[in-house]
Amino acid sequence: MATVELKSIRKTYTSEEIIKGVDLSIESKEFVVFVGPSGCGKSTLLRMIAGLEDISSGDLLIDGRRVNDLAPAERGLAMVFQSYALYPHMNVYQNMEFGLKLAKTPEAERREKIMAVARTLQLENYLKHKPGQLSGGQRQRVAIGRAIVRNPKVFLFDEPLSNLDASLRGQMRVELATLHRRLGATTIYVTHDQIEAMTMADKIVVLQKGIVEQVGSPLELYDCPRNLFVAKFIGSPPMNFLPGTVIAASEEQARVRLASGQEIVVVAGGAQGLIGAAVTLGVRPEHVRLGHAVENRGSGQVELVEYLGSAAHLHVRMQDGALLVIQTEGGVRVHADDAVTFSFPAERCHLFNSEGVALHRRSSGRMAA
Amino acid sequence: MAGQRARGKSLVIAAVGWVVAIWIFFPIFWMFLTSFKGEAGAIATPPRLFFVPTLESYHEVFQRANYWRVTFNTLGVSIGATVVALLFSIPAAYAMAFLPGKRTRGTLLWMLSTRMLPPVGVLVPIYLIARNTHLLDTVTGLALVDMFTNMPITVWMLYTFFREIPVPILEAGRMDGANRWQEITRVLLPLATPGIASTALLSMILCWNEAFWSLNLTSSNAAPLAAFIASFSSPEGLFFGKLSAASTLAVAPILAFGWISQKQLVRGLTFGAVK
Missing domain, CATH: 3.40.50.300 (P-loop containing nucleotide triphosphate hydrolases)
Structure with missing residues (x-):
């Protein structure tokens, strides 16, 4: 060939x-x-x-x-x-x-x-x-x-x-x-x-x-x-994007404050220089975990549930008005107007700088999982 | 209600269609009748619709002129001009449809604009060219002129048909290893056959009916049917019976031809418009 x-x-x-x-x-x-x-x-x-x-x-x-x-x-x-x-x-x-x-x-x-x-x-x-x-x-x-x-x-x-x-x-x-x-x-x-x-x-x-x-x-x-473009294009339903600001960073991690005031820790390298800078947090619907958690928490109200059988897509309005899609197993007992809490696993989150370029991640999340 | 209105509408359209068709066809019908009346009957006033048909006019026409020869000339001019026009028009239309350049559009319009010129405007130069090249009163000469005057139309028609052919089919041919010639002959032409047939038909009809150049560039040797009709109109005054018989003889072949191929022709002429 x-x-x-x-x-x-x-x-x-x-x-x-x-x-x-x-x-x-x-x-x-x-x-x-x-x-x-x-x-x-x-x-x-x-x-x-x-x-x-x-x-x-x-x-x-x-x-x-x-x-x-x-x-x-x-x-x-x-x-x-x-x-x-x-x-x-x-x-x-x-x-x-x-x-x-x-x-x-x-x-x-x-x-x-x-x-x-x-x-x-x-x-x-x-x-x-x-x-x-x-x-x-x-x-x-x-x-x-x-x-x-x-x-x-x-x-x-x-x-x-x-x-x-x-x-x-x-x-x-x-x-x-x-x-x-x-x-x-x-x-x-x-x-x-x-x-x-x-x-x-x-x-x-x-x-x-x-x-x-x-x-x-x-x-x-x-x-x-x-970058943001590839992140948006690959994956279905598409990745969620939430605007935020870097408030602290180490070599391997960054702490991001979202517009809602929630603080999220993300595994991302090279964010030290970005403290105070606007960034975009990306997380795939299938990676958001429903339920209480100690860290990286968020909450909101369910606006719509799409049941696909094998999975369900929850459209959740967060406190700051941002819309988040969460993919859960199909048998989930959540209905519209329910209040839900969820968490973003740090190693599954993506961080993009103001130009939309992804911050380097320590190998891939798949290996950590 | 709506159904009734629609039916009423279609009845009106049908009626208008018939009126227009009869309006257009009547002169041909009258000519046909007159050709069987004989000279006396032809000029009778009021004109008679019912009469005893006679072939007297036809006899005279056949005696005075060589119908077969002029028909043969006309066939030669029509077929020759059409074939050669297609040989040039197909590659031209192919280039314009599939490899358009900056000036393609302009060239097409310019070609068409030559049809807007009154032919008499170029009578003298064309007559002189024909004379100097010894093409006066020859089938070849008349066919050449007919070919050139009809080419804008044949190129335009073929261009329109070719534009309807999906380009990926030609590209598939190219991917399969067809060179330009094979792409045209093995892929494009078979697909465009209906369009090419309509174009050929129209070109044939235009050549057949062409009178201006026939009368000016031919006399005895290469005279086609148009000249044949005209020869019954002049010197000794008007003889409507013979004139009608000659005209009937002249239009009959092309009328029959058109009748047989009307389906193709209508499809071709409305192609793209209705699709």
Whole structure:
């Protein structure tokens, strides 16, 4: 399989810079997900790797070879588009055959490859169907089949599941992950859905406004977001953010006074210089503990309870008016208007300075837990 | 109530539609009738709706002119101009639809603006060019002029059709290894076939009916049907019977053609507007 390397990749349209210098290296067989809000440049970056967009500056290397000036097909990539982009005038077999035909693969070999892929993707009974006669999930499979059959070095996926309904999306997610394990191909996958990113990726690249905000494994991003943007983007429901001021700090800890006057101890390094400075305290809904505690306490009134079955989300209005979401087990006996107390585990809290950059945490909270 | 009103509305629309259709069709109908009346019947006042049909006018028309030859000329001009126009228009429309530059929009409008010019404004230069290149009174010459005058329309139509083709399908072709030529011939053209067919149809009809250049650039050798009709109007005064017979003969093929392909044509001309 293949490695992909991006060196100071930039993209400029007329006068606007869309991709502002991306450096990234993707290992062989890795499943990398580009994630970010719409307009962050993730699709543009993928299309630049594919060769569908020119690279304004920087180098793109596949297997160590510079491919900036190669046509898409010469780069040895295959792409699955969001709209599937099947050839409507060809049946399923012909759709998969097209690339092989252009590559002048002998007919017998073509047939063999297509049949193998059709078996893998359970498309054998649909080979004579036109795309218009297929369901969304089937079309998706054909699009994937068309990519696989060419045996590319790298697979590119551009939001392939966003046109499917929720249940099918979950199913296809599993299928794609399984397929990736079976084929072991280097894969670059673009999505705006952080759940897809978390569940499928070996490595997530979070993008915002053409800049890489953070690169890391799903758990690294979850445990140690580098800044407010990543902290907000990764995790569902999203992290709670509470404004506060640092009142004391040691090498490993900081004491933060929230707007409500409550004092919270946070495991965070390098806060000594920030005494008196405004900071943002971040804590994930699933990390807030319901019930009485000695330290890091807080209290408030429940405004709304969302029961999800396996879990419940409590929307709690704190005394200073800030809204906090707490995730508890599904069987919790709390109702709207109840008063609740809770605590923030010091090692689970995140601290961000006024620029939104996370203060260094001593390894990850996961190891402490 | 609402249903009744809607029904009333559709009745009115249907009635207006019929009135307009009859209004448009009546001259053709009258021409058709007149062609079977013979000269005396053709000028009778008041005009008669019921009469004994005669083929006398047709006989004379066939005797005086070579209908098959002019039809053959017209076919040559129409098909030739259409085919060549498409050969140039398809790549042009492809470039404009998929690789637009800063001046694409302007170029399109400029092309269309040439249609706003009265043809007579360029009669002298075109006549002189045709004469100096020995294309006067040739099928090739007339086809060339028709091709150039229709190209703005064919490019525009194809441009509109191509714009409707989802770009990712073409990109998928590129990812599959198609070069520009293969992308156009194997992916774009099969998808755009209905649009190309409508464009070809319209171009055929425009060439068939074109009269100005036919009359000015051809005489005996390359005269198409338009010149054939005109030849029955002039020197010895008006003979409505023969004129009508000639006109009927001239429009019949294209009318039949249009009738057969009307579904395609309507779809093509309203494409994008209703979709």
